[in-house]
Amino acid sequence: QQQVKQSPQSLIVQKGGISIINCAYENTAFDYFPWYQHFPGKGPALLIAIRPDVSEKKEGRFTISFNKSAKQFSLHIMDSQPGDSATYFCAASVLGTYKYIFGTGTRLKVLA
Amino acid sequence: EPEVTQTPSHQVTQMGQEVILRCVPISNHLYFYWYRQILGQKVEFLVSFYNNEISEKSEIFDDQFSVERPDGSNFTLKIRSTKLEDSAMYFCASGLGGLSGELFFGEGSRLTVL
Numbered sequence: 001q002q003q004v005k006q007s008p009q010s011l012i013v014q015k016g017g018i019s020i021i022n023c024a025y026e027n028t029a030f031d032y033f034p035w036y037q038h039f040p041g042k043g044p045a046l047l048i049a050i051r052p053d054v055s056e057k058k059e060g061r062f063t064i065s066f067n068k069s070a071k072q073f074s075l076h077i078m079d080s081q082p083g084d085s086a087t088y089f090c091a092a093s094v095l096g097t098y099k100y101i102f103g104t105g106t107r108l109k110v111l112a
Numbered sequence: 113e114p115e116v117t118q119t120p121s122h123q124v125t126q127m128g129q130e131v132i133l134r135c136v137p138i139s140n141h142l143y144f145y146w147y148r149q150i151l152g153q154k155v156e157f158l159v160s161f162y163n164n165e166i167s168e169k170s171e172i173f174d175d176q177f178s179v180e181r182p183d184g185s186n187f188t189l190k191i192r193s194t195k196l197e198d199s200a201m202y203f204c205a206s207g208l209g210g211l212s213g214e215l216f217f218g219e220g221s222r223l224t225v226l
Contacts, residue, residue, distance in 0.1 A: 032213045043217035098207045102155040
């Protein structure tokens with residue numbers, strides 16, 4: 001019940017295209033869903049996060065879509081750029097605990 | 113911009129040896145964490161630390177592991193007798209607390225046990 005399933009494992013997108021990464025969770029107690037962006041040699045950094053009281057959150061080219069009934073959430077990267085090439089992790093937690101359950105990660109490559 | 117720093121970036125050790133991984137969290141943060149990522153696998157929670165004591169630990173965090181905040185700035189993870197399966201990237205993280213939710217991660221310490 002603590003798992004977060006993430007797909008796809010890897011993704012190749014043309015520059016300007018849309019990158020979509022999906023996650024699903026099981027524990028209905030989770031109420032905080034962050035996405036982390038991880039470049040090699042750097043620490044994972046928070047990209048965008050959502051709470052289940054909204055169905056969508058947008059920050060620049062990055063959008064989280066959240067489906068509470070299906071227990072799924074996804075990251076959309078619009079107008080994908082080569083600089084977006086990184087590993088993306090979704091996570092789930094109970095807000096305030098900071099105990100993240102991470103997905104397995106998606107390695108995104110955006111072709112120039 | 114404040115950041116979490118970790119040392120060493122890479123450590124190679126022999127099985128059975130003790131290892132200490134060090135972290136300097138962001139100065140005004142109150143919550144401290146260790147996560148690890150075995151190569152090719154997901155990032156896993158190890159332990160959380162608040163108010164000078166462990167607040168939660170995972171089943172991975174057995175008696176071979178310990179954490180300490182020996183002074184006002186450092187946060188360490190000690191593995192007493194390393195095993196081959198301890199080879200992983202270890203991430204330190206810190207958080208401000210409350211409902212901010214955001215964890216700030218260090219760059220990681222890669223541990224290789226031979």
